[in-house]
Amino acid sequence: MMPSLNRRSFLQNVSSGIIGAAVSSGRAWAEDAPAGAAGTATQRPPNILLIITDDQGYGDLGCHGNPILKTPHLDRLHEESVRFTRFYTCPVCSPTRACLMTGRYNYRTGVVDTYAGRSMMDPEEKTIAALLKNAGYTTGIFGKWHLGDTWPLRPIDRGFDESLVHRGGGIAQPSDPEFFVRQDTYFNPMLQHNGRQERYPGYCSDIFATAALAFMETHRERPFFTYLAFNAPHTPLQVPEEDVAPYNLPGLNEETARVYGMITNTDYHIGRVLKGLSDMGLERDTIVLFITDNGAQQLAGNDRYTAGLRGWKGSVYDGGIRVPCFIRWPNGFSGGRDIDRIAAAIDITPTLLSLCAVSLNEGPAFDGVTLAPLLRESPAALPWPDRTLFFQWHRGNMPEAFKNSAVRKQRWKLVNGTELYDMSGDPAEERDVAPLHPEIVKELRDAYLNWFQDVGSTRGYGPVRIHLGSEQENPVVLTRQDARDAANWTSKQAGGFWEIRVEETSEYDVTVLFDAPVETAILFLKLGEKEIQQAVAPGESNAVLKHLHWNAGDYRLECRIVSGDSKTSPQFIQVFRK
16 A cells, blocks of 8 residues: 655655666677667777757857857867757757657657646657667666656656656756755755656756766667756756856846856866766767757846847747757767758757668658768768758647748748748848748748648647556656646646546545645545545645546546635645555
């Protein structure tokens, strides 16, 4: 029987019953590589280190002309790499990560937003981790996943052998187990390690970099894929003060100083990881790829350097979607050069698979293309054909045609279906030339409408459901990260509901955590059409509802705590199949 949990035991042990994935043994490549794996006993494929930072814009690098920010390790990587100077992501993080992991537009994958149940990726999608694992790689993720926190959506369900991640979209967000009890959780955070919740001492970026280094050291005798996904410099701007001190300058806004301190801290840890690769003797045999997930977030003061780009995170102007992209592989191609052909996050998976000689035909068709011919300077790659890329994001359960959208070709860019920019002479997107080129506007509008219909017809925009009662994860924790139609996920009156799938007809115990009422309250829990009530005494902050008989099926789960005229929402709900 699952014991009743108080708040402290919930925070410490909520995931103790979850079944984690086994960690790979790290045996030599030739010893146990599966049939059809890339490489042979005498020709080992390259390792991959994929690094992504969170909300670091194109101008947030010394090598991109920032006059204040110091990023010596990324500057060196820039110097040694092939740089795609017109590389694009989505305007916000989950959509970019879906594109990155699958090589497909995020609208095909079920990921349309960053929260409210709209950032979970359809379990039918194949990730680069799963494809590389099938080819004999050992795979690990460290940091931010943001594509689903419950089975079958977790990294350990999607091809990663080793997983150390935070929940939801970030530490210090409502999915963080300690969000409602302390505000400094970038330090000593509660993280999810292979499906089990554990506390880690130190600062989050240090923790993720150290874990990535240990993973690569452990598996150095076998090809590995290491996905190091820092959650910095995303807000809240929590960082060791020693990293902020150099940026406490006259005239520089405090928020900008703190975000620059976070980037300097991340740069230091990237330097540690790259030095570790070198010390292991793996530098020449490892593809290192660095990108960021979207443009810089606009801060108070508006003094964050943007390299002259228009717009911020969330925008489809280049300041929101154009990001750094550095790729280094000493044994594979020469570095220290720029490529100005447009490229995007959807190209990363097919590019890496191609460089590692892994089949590109094992899953759903890619929207992206392999950039390997450009990286290898293949004569057959030139002239590189023009292409059309599409970008869109806005809040809501279903995309609306043209709303916050962009269509990008090598020269032209259409914004919101009406504004046209000649990017060859106007990279700052200052002069709308739509009236001068109606034929180009029509061409790009028609291309967008065809794309919009195509990606929307893949699976539609129905919810990706949270599974309860499975053998693979029991208990399951529901957080406000995935509560659909919530009015304000940090508010006591957040509201919302969870779209769930009960895997097995059985009895369930449900533990609900909430803000303690000051007078007697009633807790309402509704599954489909079945609603139950339970009294809550003043001062109580959790309730356990036992022996609930639920039938297998798809339902909407709702919960609220009512005291007088006040209705509050749960902080967390834990569901345990008996």
